[in-house]
Amino acid sequence: MSAIYIARANEVAARSLDGEMMIMSARDSTLFTLNPVGTTIWQSADGKTSLEEIVTQKVCAEFEVDPEEALKDAESFVNDLAGHGIVVVSDVPISLAKPMLGGA
């Protein structure tokens, strides 16, 4: 399976309230409240680190989760966010210098 890279989209508003990450899509006003694992993935979505690396190096280090199960859940999670334009997803590292692949 090829690597997945994710980056936070430009048209989103995000804020941490009492330790919970709230994200609103400026495109369709959908509001997400991320759980701690989701927050870790969101905060690591720099476009350069693959999702697998994020899961193994960050998620599995911080939470007691099965790596394989966690990666599967993470893929589902980022696809959901991408569907609302919250993140962009690519199979190559995402550079700000070139256009990102749309997630929707």
Place this chain on the structure above:
Amino acid sequence: MGRLATAAGQEVIIEIGCMPVQVRSESSEFLQMIAERYSGFLNPNARPVFELNVDLVAPGRITEEEDLSVRFESGRWLIERGDLRAEWEPASRRGRIMQSPNPYSIDAALRIIHSLILAHEGGLLVHAASAVRNGKAFLFAGVSGAGKTTISRLAPPDVTLLTDEISYLQRNGHGYVAHGTPFAGELARVGENVQAPLAALYLLQKGPENAIEPVRASEAARMLLENVLFFAHDPKLVSLVFESACELVSNVPVYRLTFFPDERIWEWIA
């Protein structure tokens, strides 16, 4: 009366949220209707923050838009609904409304324009009742049926009702000021034109007995956003409103207020 004759027609100045708006029309009958509708909110001596010219047309469909459409194009906000077409240019602080001689279309336009201005100042228009007691304002937010009208109707004489439908919140340093509005709901009674610092936001729900419990900030923001009047599908505006809601719940206590609908609930609000 708050009405002045001018060379170009006549005008009234409606001041909501300390924001005087000059409304002009060639029709003295229309202005008379507006003056009566907003009688508690007229301030003929105020210097207008912006001007609205009302062009009256015969009753009937004005635009093809079925639903409300609010969009920003070429430096102007365009507001369209079946019964009105309005333009408002923030830079020149001038606008124009095309509508038939009725009080509802301009009321909708005023709500929208105020919401757009407030969004840029960190304030919000909220689907909520609000009231002042002992110099402090309390906001009661909830969807239709949650009890906004009921709690307003149950208010004792020492409570001043700001609105039973649309609350007007203006940012003031780290806090907020709640203003009375003429935007009435089922109570069909306009609010008092007074203001007070916002002391608490209550998320309303009816129940078998009275109870107050604090609400987590993230849940409070989510509930507040569900009740913010939010007309334009504009990314910048969405971000501003989101930030404003998050700021409010971070600076103002938020509680879930479950209430049995009788006057005893007001013993809990002070």
